Amino acid sequence: MTTQSEQRGDVAALVPAAGMGLRLGPGAPKALRDLAGEPLLVHAVRRLRQAPSVGCVVVAVPPGAIEDVRAMLGPEVLLVEGGATRQDSVALALAAVPGQYKIILVHDAARALTPPAVVERVAEAVRAGAPAVIPVLPVVDTIKQVDASELVTATVDRAVLRAVQTPQGFDRQTLVSAHDQADDALTDDAGLVEQMGVAVLTVPGDELAMKITRPLDLRIAEALL
Ligand code: CTP
Ligand code: MG
Secondary structure, X not given: XXXXXXXXXXXXXXXEOOOOOHHHOOOOOHHHOEEOOEEHHHHHHHHXXXXXXXXXXXXXXXXXXXXXXXXXXXXXXXXXXXXXXXHHHHHHHHOOOOOOOOEEEEOOOOOOOOOHHHHHHHHHHHHOOOOEEEEEEEOOOOEEEEOOOOOEEEEXXXXXXXXXXXXXXXXXXXXXXXHHHOOOOOOOHHHHHHHOOOOOEEEEOOHHHOOOOOHHHHHHHHHHO
């Protein structure tokens, strides 16, 4: 029987953090912006490392920021320079993961307050055999479909919709194949896996795993802290 302690540290977490944060307004790249006295990225990586499953963290940093990020995160976190798109940044981080890690999580730096329990939930589901796992929440708004003239064409049944968060978890080979076959920019890694026809399992997410995108999100995150 495998014990809890034997499972610890068997997961590598990739953190795409190379985006500019254009929707947050003028300033430093989003991952390096201040949130309650520390860079967003520091909050995100700290919570990842608090999850017992995570044994390795690889961050894709903004162009030219390797030295600054090294000073923030210390020597144990692996750093690569990110790419032009999120997908490129994930692929570059993936290439730097040591061979022994067979479970890989991909986690946006922008979801800086994600509780370690969500990380564990995703990791555990991959460990239990799911090739791809995403944390989700029910959708609270009513969602309408519109045409090119902004006229409503349909009301989508909310009960079958989910809002998707990170970390998204994968068995390593599944994520590598998905990235090898990827043609165009999708907003999440599970989308690449879906395109290959692999089943993607959902597990409960958490409101604290909200993505910091616009200035109001930063203020909400600050209030939560
Ligand atoms: N990301 C990345 N490399 C890129 C673009 C995005 O690593 N070339 C990362 C971001 O740093 C972020 C995550 O992907 O942690 C989700 O992207 P998003 O929230 O869109 O962040 P930004 O692209 O920085 O923001 P914006 O789209 O407003 O510019
Ligand atoms: Mg972006």
